Amino acid sequence: MTEKIKRNERMAVMMQVLTTAPNRIFTLSHFAEMFDAAKSTVSEDVALLEKAVERFSLGRLETVTGASGGVRYRPALGSGGRRAFIEDICQKLSDPSRVLPGGFLYYADILSDPEMVTGMGNLIAGACYGLLPDFVLTMETKGIPVAMMAARALGKPLVIARHTIKAYEGSAVNTPYVSASGGIETMSLPRRAVENGKKALIVDDFMRGGGTISGMKNLMREFDVEIVGTLVVLAMEAVDNRLVDNVRPLMLLGPIQHGETPVVRPADWI
Amino acid sequence: MTEKIKRNERMAVMMQVLTTAPNRIFTLSHFAEMFDAAKSTVSEDVALLEKAVERFSLGRLETVTGASGGVRYRPALGSGGRRAFIEDICQKLSDPSRVLPGGFLYYADILSDPEMVTGMGNLIAGACYGLLPDFVLTMETKGIPVAMMAARALGKPLVIARHTIKAYEGSAVNTPYVSASGGIETMSLPRRAVENGKKALIVDDFMRGGGTISGMKNLMREFDVEIVGTLVVLAMEAVDNRLVDNVRPLMLLGPIQHGETPVVRPADWI
Structure with missing residues (x-):
């Protein structure tokens, strides 16, 4: 030059x-x-x-x-910026037109908007640098973008558990779990996706009873992997008999009724 | 201050x-x-x-x-940096231990490594800024991280088609398609995920016969959405009677044999 x-x-x-x-x-x-x-x-x-x-x-x-x-x-947001960022998402979600039949909330758009997922990924990473995870684990599908952005901010790989690993993807470990609808489903991970003895950070999009997260914990036990932390984007409030504890949500969702405004608020630690 | x-x-x-x-x-x-x-x-x-x-x-x-x-x-890589980056990935993939029974290639790790997917996403975006897509479309699961990073570099939302949209996610449009294994599967997208009349950029991880991409194109027709471009990370070479044309792969994969080194090379436009 x-x-x-x-x-x-x-x-x-x-x-x-x-x-x-x-x-x-x-x-x-x-x-x-x-x-x-x-x-x-x-x-x-x-x-x-x-x-x-x-x-x-x-x-x-x-x-x-x-x-x-x-x-x-x-990357990390200061505590003030963090809360303002999450409050802004809560406001976007607190919209009666998002309530679907059966009392569910439509939020897939929020989970694949680059600015939102980058911010949430940075926020999650900011809270987890000290836990020194070797990789981020999520279960397909909707949590993948946020989990990927958290993995990116942590500079660590993402590992994606799936409902079925096709035979052509090699040997896999399967674990049954209780799905959101209450049925028993299977989650699966190729044997070579994870090295035994590593540390995982779980990131998922939604928690009601904790079945999916409990499944991921069981799956990691098969790989002799320690879970150093568990974060979810949105958790239902006031759920009895949850299958897991020590889960940190970014936002809490109250019971929802068709035609009414959903109540979504930042978790206390935000 | x-x-x-x-x-x-x-x-x-x-x-x-x-x-x-x-x-x-x-x-x-x-x-x-x-x-x-x-x-x-x-x-x-x-x-x-x-x-x-x-x-x-x-x-x-x-x-x-x-x-x-x-x-x-x-973000974009100069043409020299772009080729060197893809050649580096090709070298990682050209490893006999990646060949799975049935002649398949294990590459899930490359598709969820933050540095790799950020680079591939930037490369894809760099080739597509002029196409002015309104959103990026992918089909679950493995292509999601790269598609998300392309969407991020383009500053546009990602839309994820899925095998099944659960009833609690609202009205959805379903389209049958020919899967990689030759069977007929269904892809599904919530009606509210896409606005009619927009422009989509398709990003997917793998193409053999083009069934999944053909399915995404049919799905977009249901939404009156124009496809402005289609990119895949890896395409099989020398496949006859492909269902789609005008697809730009980042890398090309030759026929693979168990125990032999897979041949993976950058596409000519890289």
């Missing part, structure tokens, strides 16, 4: 690279080489970026020391 | 905001207010950012003029 690269260019490009691969550690040497600059110069850039990220509540830029050290970016 | 915000801080923060919401137009006033700066100052920042994004092949930063004008960021 002929023209020298200025600090403002370096900082903008670093921020882009760090934002595109959240929670991944980039060495200072990586950036020094990229910009043909001294490591001390890059180190000053990072210090300035750290301050900027904090000032505008964009998450956290962290310097990691040690042999595999460097800098990483973790 | 007490301390004045410097240009390098403004540029880094703008880059973060633009990268987090790809293809969304932010007005200069938005940033001017955010930084308590003059619009002319922000406009100079944007000009410098545009140069930096181009210089480091990070995609494109574009100034959009007119009433709803402003600045937007479109």
Whole structure:
């Protein structure tokens, strides 16, 4: 490159690279080489970026020391921004036209809107960095986009349990579970999808009785995997005899009646 | 805010905001207010950012003029980076241990690795910005993460067709299609998931005979939706009598034999 690269260019490009691969550690040497600059110069850039990220509540830029050290970016919303973001979704969901026959709530659109799922994924990751999961687990289908975005913010792979694994996908482990409608269904995961002894974070879209989540926990037991946390986008309030505990929902849904406005509110920890 | 915000801080923060919401137009006033700066100052920042994004092949930063004008960021890989990225995935897939009984290829891990799916999603979006889709359509399950990332880079919603829409999800449109195994299956979409008269970009994970994609096209006809483009991650080479044409794969897969190395190569347009 002929023209020298200025600090403002370096900082903008670093921020882009760090934002595109959240929670991944980039060495200072990586950036020094990229910009043909001294490591001390890059180190000053990072210090300035750290301050900027904090000032505008964009998450956290962290310097990691040690042999595999460097800098990483973790997206997160400040507690104020977090609550405002979830309240906005609650408002979108609190719409009588979303109530379907049988007292169900239509929310598939919210779960595949890029801005919504990116925000929810970042929020979930922000609450779970300290749990150090090796992967994110979800059960098909509607929770996949949010789970994928959480996995992306954590910089970890997503593993998707399915109703049936076709024979042509290789050996699989099957587990029965109680579905939302009360029937017994099967969830399945290819044997090679998960390494024994790892740590999983469960992310799912909806919880009523907890059957699906209980199924995922049983499934992970077959792989000798520890569950470090369980988050769901929406949980029904006031359900008796839930099959699981320690589940953190982003939002709580009250009992719904046809023609009435559904009551959706942020969970207390948000 | 007490301390004045410097240009390098403004540029880094703008880059973060633009990268987090790809293809969304932010007005200069938005940033001017955010930084308590003059619009002319922000406009100079944007000009410098545009140069930096181009210089480091990070995609494109574009100034959009007119009433709803402003600045937007479109992630994309340069043609060199694009080919290198896909070649790297081809190499990962060209592994005899991935061949499953019956001559199938295991690739679910590639389709839920955040770095891979973000890259593939950006690549797909980069080829499709000009097609101006209103939404991205996929059929559950394995293609959802890539389709979600393409939707994110395009700044448009994702719509997911499913095998069965449960009664509690409201009215749905069903279409029969020929599945990969040759049987007849059904795909289903809630009536309210798509507005009539819109434009769809189809993104799916795998194509052999084209049955699933043909089904999605039939399904969209029911909604009076125009298909502006169809992309798949992986397509079998040398398949006779395919049900669809004009499908762009990212990679091509040769006939596979148990115990042999699968042959996976980038499609010519990559």
